Amino acid sequence: MADALAGVYSALGDTTRRGIVERLAHGELTVAEIRRPLRISAPAVSKHLRVLEHAGLVQRRRNGRHQVCVLQERPLIEAGRWIEAQTAFWSSSLDALAGYLSEEQQ
Amino acid sequence: MADALAGVYSALGDTTRRGIVERLAHGELTVAEIRRPLRISAPAVSKHLRVLEHAGLVQRRRNGRHQVCVLQERPLIEAGRWIEAQTAFWSSSLDALAGYLSEEQQ
DNA sequence: ACAACACTGAACCGAATGGTTAAGTATCGG
DNA sequence: CCGATACTTAACCATTCGGTTCAGTGTTGT
Numbered sequence A, B: 001m002a003d004a005l006a007g008v009y010s011a012l013g014d015t016t017r018r019g020i021v022e023r024l025a026h027g028e029l030t031v032a033e034i035r036r037p038l039r040i041s042a043p044a045v046s047k048h049l050r051v052l053e054h055a056g057l058v059q060r061r062r063n064g065r066h067q068v069c070v071l072q073e074r075p076l077i078e079a080g081r082w083i084e085a086q087t088a089f090w091s092s093s094l095d096a097l098a099g100y101l102s103e104e105q106q
Numbered sequence C: 001a002c003a004a005c006a007c008t009g010a011a012c013c014g015a016a017t018g019g020t021t022a023a024g025t026a027t028c029g030g
Numbered sequence D: 001c002c003g004a005t006a007c008t009t010a011a012c013c014a015t016t017c018g019g020t021t022c023a024g025t026g027t028t029g030t
Helices: A004-012 A015-024 A031-035 A042-054 A073-105 B004-012 B015-024 B031-035 B042-054 B073-105
Strands: A058-063 A066-071 B058-063 B066-071
Touching: A004 A015, A004 A042, A004 A073, A004 B004, A004 B015, A015 A031, A015 A042, A015 A058, A015 A066, A015 B004, A015 B073, A031 A042, A031 A066, A042 A058, A073 B015, A073 B073, B004 B015, B004 B042, B004 B073, B015 B031, B015 B042, B015 B058, B015 B066, B031 B042, B031 B066, B042 B058
Parallel strands: none
Antiparallel strands: A058 A066, B058 B066
């Protein structure tokens, strides 16, 4: 993917998928376990997982006839870093503005 | 909006919009300034800004015939917090697994 | 061997998305 | 007042998205 962050953020943009990520953060789950509390068809779950996997947020492993899904922290950390970078710029430009204004006053 | 985070993440899921946010993090910009380096029509920019505004990421203020756009940090911070929470759970469940495994071994 | 289970793939559907052009609304400069 | 500037709204278009159903593929227990 050209823009990895785009994949991560738009994956997290769906409430169902963000719910899946929240549950996977507490530990591995099979596809069936992921599906159980959700009121959607198995193929719908499969599609969501494909999106999460494509964003790098989830990895799957076969265990007999089950697919075990594991959350990958890396993309989450990178997404968090981008956000931190923006808020850092935001406050530093506020500081710059404050400095500018106090100079103006003198 | 029912789910504020969904709005924020899906707003950030678009590369053009994330670019706008990056530039706004360095300081205020008018709509025309935002548009300049972009190769899209004015209405397209207007739509992107509406999405960002609806997500709470941008606020607009009229200044003569210009609209000045200002980045809002709050939704970014909340989005960052959600991510941090998930990575925190992720590592604590890793710790739990490690603990479980070391107990098993004995 | 075979039925049940745990999925995935394909085809389809309606709604949302990102883009366009054309037309409208304010505001400013002369 | 009038033309130019800075947008927004409306209508449209192609693509994507989240969901469905139906049909397949492995795997497992009996």
